[in-house]
Amino acid sequence: MREVFEIVQNIGFKDLIDIGIVAYVFYKIYMLLKETRAKQLVKGIVVLLVVTQLSEWFQLHVMNWILINTMTVGLIALLIVFQPELRRALEYIGRTKLLSKSMQDLEYHELENIVNEMMESISSLSRQKIGALIVIEKDTGLSEIAESGTILDANISRGLLINIFMPNTPLHDGAIIIRNNKILAAACFLPLSDNPSLSKDLGTRHRAGVGISEKSDAFVVMVSEETGAISVAQHGKLSRFLDTKTLKTRIVNTMKPERTKKSWRFFKLKWRQNHENDESDAK
Template identity: 65%
Template sequence: MWDIRDIITNIGILDIIDITIVAYAFYKLYTLIKETRAEQLVKGIIVLLVATKASELLQLHVINWILINTMTVGLIALLIVFQPELRRALEYIGRTKFIIRSNTDFENENIDKSIEEIVEALYSLSRQKIGALIVIERETGLNDIIQTGTILEAKITRQLLINIFIPNTPLHDGAIVIKDSKIKAAGCFLPLTENKNLNKELGTRHRAGIGISEKSDCISLMVSEENGYISMAKNGKLYRNITKEYIKDLLTKILKQESENKGIFKKGGLFK
């Protein structure tokens, strides 16, 4: 008890800063792996650590030897198994920039107009039960995805968005990528999700929308050609049959927050 009191009384400002940084780092790490397969793997690692210590205390030498060697080899295996999560963490760090933005009012007006055009196009396609897939780039670059399609560099309008997805037109089969307040490309190919727990009724369009959201921080918007439902994928999670008001408010909140987030650590947004 005296040792704990002695430690507390000798804590300085730098120690508090040190503890705060470590706590924040662990919190961000938890948010990155939350509700992903990595969360279950972390639980498994904790069980192995407890089992290793227990086998040592109980003098179960064979089991202890096996567990220790498993943990040693497992460090290399973890780099392979956690590759998607490690990539996401490094991309998160890499997205932090020292940039001060200006002309915020103009940017917000641009965002409002673009969101209005996207949402109106989605619900027009929904009424007609025309399948569609729109990917909105945020901070993680999608140039590799853009290069798989046809470059357009076009202004965002509901008429163009609708026309692209009309069946039997050259660019209807694939995804549209929106970047820098423009329709960058159409007919793009996306990676499919490897999540095996998804509803079997979901088709390739939804699996592609989820797949790209797992590998970047983009927002994917899908229209089902079977029932006209509009869905959204973000951070590997699928939100189905969402309302017009919900999607408009959510896009406005996310994209404006990125645009208006001023400070030392400034993040680039969708409409740069």
């Protein structure tokens, strides 16, 4: 107890900074591993370390020799097993504000037009119960995913988005990739999530949306062809049954640059008024 008191007494300001940095790094590592296969693998490694130490204490020489040699070559095995998680961690570091460039700056009127076109198309697809999968690229590049589909490099428009996802059309099966203010590609194949906590009721479209959000910082919008329900995925988290107001807010928060934040309140009020007027005309 006295030794602990002396250690605490000798802790200086630099030591506190050092401890804080290490704690922050371990917290970020935990958040990266949370709800992934790596979390279970880490538990297995901890068990092996404990068993190795116990075998040394109880002088179980054969078991201890096997475990020590296993741990010696285990570093290479860890690099192979944790390859997806290591890639995800490096991408996360690369997305930090100090090292990454921001999204292409959109003018206020450009953002307004893009969001309106996207919202009208998504609302229409939802009403008609037409399945859709829209991936909005952020800092992590999705060129490899785009190359798996058909490159369009087209302006975002309600008609084009609806026509892409219409059943029995050449590009309806797959996802579209939106880069900045353009539809980069359509009919793209996305990696499926193998998260065991996802509902068994989810189909391939939703698992693909969650899958790409696990491997990048993309924002993904999904429309169910069975129910017309709107869902979004980001950072591996799935949010289901969103209304248009909530979806609009999340899309704008994803796409808007810093200097449009002050004017966004006016845009939100204007969009709501136009939406209410359209509903009144429809009635």
